[in-house]
Amino acid sequence: MGRKMVNVAVAGATGAVGNQMIACLEECDFPAQSIKLLASSRSVGKKLRFKGNEIAVEELTENSFKEIDIALFSAGGGTSKTFAPFAAKDGCVVIDNSSAWRMDPDVPLVVPEVNPHAIAQHTNKGIIANPNCSTIQMVVPLCPIHKQYSIKRIVVSTYQAVSGTGKKAIDELFDQTRALLNFQDPENNVYPHRIAFNCLPHIDVFQDNGYTKEEMKMVNETRKIFEDETIAVTATTVRVPVFYSHSESVNIETRQHVTAQQVRDLLAKTPGVKVVDDPAGNAYPLAIDAAGKDETLVGRIRQDESIDNGINMWVVADNIRKGAATNAVQIAQLLVSKYL
Numbered sequence: 001m002g003r004k005m006v007n008v009a010v011a012g013a014t015g016a017v018g019n020q021m022i023a024c025l026e027e028c029d030f031p032a033q034s035i036k037l038l039a040s041s042r043s044v045g046k047k048l049r050f051k052g053n054e055i056a057v058e059e060l061t062e063n064s065f066k067e068i069d070i071a072l073f074s075a076g077g078g079t080s081k082t083f084a085p086f087a088a089k090d091g092c093v094v095i096d097n098s099s100a101w102r103m104d105p106d107v108p109l110v111v112p113e114v115n116p117h118a119i120a121q122h123t124n125k126g127i128i129a130n131p132n133c134s135t136i137q138m139v140v141p142l143c144p145i146h147k148q149y150s151i152k153r154i155v156v157s158t159y160q161a162v163s164g165t166g167k168k169a170i171d172e173l174f175d176q177t178r179a180l181l182n183f184q185d186p187e188n189n190v191y192p193h194r195i196a197f198n199c200l201p202h203i204d205v206f207q208d209n210g211y212t213k214e215e216m217k218m219v220n221e222t223r224k225i226f227e228d229e230t231i232a233v234t235a236t237t238v239r240v241p242v243f244y245s246h247s248e249s250v251n252i253e254t255r256q257h258v259t260a261q262q263v264r265d266l267l268a269k270t271p272g273v274k275v276v277d278d279p280a281g282n283a284y285p286l287a288i289d290a291a292g293k294d295e296t297l298v299g300r301i302r303q304d305e306s307i308d309n310g311i312n313m314w315v316v317a318d319n320i321r322k323g324a325a326t327n328a329v330q331i332a333q334l335l336v337s338k339y340l
């Protein structure tokens with residue numbers, strides 16, 4: 001019997017994540033019978049490459065999804081909110097990278113290494129949500145630790161790359177850096193403050209509780225993915241002048257005692273994780289090493305000596321790949337092989 005083939009659409013194909021989605025579909029030899037590339041009217045006529053062919057970008061409309069089986073969306077929350085229901089109505093399954101549907105109780109929120117079984121719930125609304133980039137790379141290594149030693153509390157601080165904000169932010173970091181090195185005044189359009197040679201403790205909008213929406217995504221999405229409302233999470237999310245890969249300082253408190261070596265051994269056999277932890281050789285996860293790869297790098301694993309059952313670690317992954325496009329394409333692969 002031949003491979004099951006599907007018709008695929010990418011909404012937001014001209015963006016940073018959309019571009020990577022196209023590359024990931026190509027890299028994994030996704031069983032795409034056809035591929036439709038969608039963006040705003042501004043991009044109509046633009047051509048992008050898929051498997052050696054040039055494909056013209058079309059405008060995303062309510063009628064874009066007739067005959068499409070799977071649509072990968074990364075065109076912003078508002079666009080997903082408006083267009084995903086039209087895609088679902090036409091029988092297409094949407095895998096959405098925005099935050100629009102993540103906390104909808106009828107929409108599964110999936111990291112394939114953690115809760116692949118949740119994909120079955122795609123039948124509820126025809127939508128599967130891809131979690132926030134910072135959440136994905138944190139739950140991948142924490143999942144086996146939680147299963148074996150039961151995590152009570154997580155304290156996370158992030159150091160997030162500008163590519164998470166999209167193409168305009170990548171350009172802004174580049175332009176500001178060049179301007180400053182040439183003794184010129186940098187322009188500031190994307191973030192409320194200069195990002196070059198700076199750190200901004202502000203990602204997404206502030207909420208009434210003083211946290212940002214990005215920080216609360218890490219709290220709420222972690223609980224939903226782990227299917228555990230008791231897990232305590234507190235986050236501080238920071239934008240840093242890095243192009244690709246988010247880094248995270250992750251502190252956990254477990255119910256059962258666990259040593260740093262036990263965590264290292266467990267993570268060494270965890271799919272999707274690569275342990276890089278040799279302080280004597282100056283080996284630890286670096287943003288520049290994670291960029292362009294699909295693994296989540298974990299290192300600096302050590303006992304939190306301030307409490308009985310605590311571990312600290314440093315977790316780094318490519319936010320555009322595992323944090324977005326790779327995770328979405330992995331969901332699509334499971335969807336085709338097991339659920340369609």
Ligand code: A2P
Binds near residue numbers: 015039041060075076
């Ligand atoms: P376009 O390039 O035509 O503006 P990024 O996150 O890198 O900024 O990319 C955002 C992606 O979402 C782009 O592909 C962009 O298309 C697309 N997009 C933004 N707004 C809309 C919209 N209203 N309809 C369709 N696509 C949109």
